[in-house]
Amino acid sequence: MEKTKRNRKLILLLAAALLLLCGAVWLDLKLTDDAELNAESPGPTENARETMVNVYGDYFNSFRTERSRVRAQEIEYLRSIINSESTDEDALEDAQQRLLDLVSRMEKEFTIESRIRGKGFLDAAATYQGDAVNVVIDSKTLTDEEVARILDIVMGETGLPASAVKISPAAG
Numbered sequence: 001m002e003k004t005k006r007n008r009k010l011i012l013l014l015a016a017a018l019l020l021l022c023g024a025v026w027l028d029l030k031l032t033d034d035a036e037l038n039a040e041s042p043g044p045t046e047n048a049r050e051t052m053v054n055v056y057g058d059y060f061n062s063f064r065t066e067r068s069r070v071r072a073q074e075i076e077y078l079r080s081i082i083n084s085e086s087t088d089e090d091a092l093e094d095a096q097q098r099l100l101d102l103v104s105r106m107e108k109e110f111t112i113e114s115r116i117r118g119k120g121f122l123d124a125a126a127t128y129q130g131d132a133v134n135v136v137i138d139s140k141t142l143t144d145e146e147v148a149r150i151l152d153i154v155m156g157e158t159g160l161p162a163s164a165v166k167i168s169p170a171a172g
Helices: 002-038 044-083 087-120 144-158
Strands: 124-128 133-137 163-169
Touching: 002 144, 044 124, 087 124, 087 133, 087 144, 087 163, 133 144, 144 163
Parallel strands: 133 163
Antiparallel strands: 124 133
């Protein structure tokens, strides 16, 4: 009985966290789309940049869609372990911890991507595996200063050393 109550509380907590995360992602995408629609018509030099954004935008959108699909499968798998009556206590605790870790990594990825866009980059995609982070930036090239700004964000969010962070431009 106590195990069932604890499982329900954990599931409700994780569902609420996922709902908040999904809402934040939706809001970010909505605000980005609205900003693009409300922008003044681009000048001749901005047309090339807009085309580049659209090409890379497809990459970033596809990446996020695929990442969400894979994460949903992981979450479903862990929930099935948590909800199974035949799961022993060790496996239950392991599944609960893995689910909490997954949600934490998802939140960090979202925060990293949002903060990078907030620093003036067009877009970013981050994957955080616990001991390493990969970040792809919507850019053809990156200056040392830009890499340092991105590295500062990632290290601040994850606590990982610079050696555990890989940053690359989408075109590179």
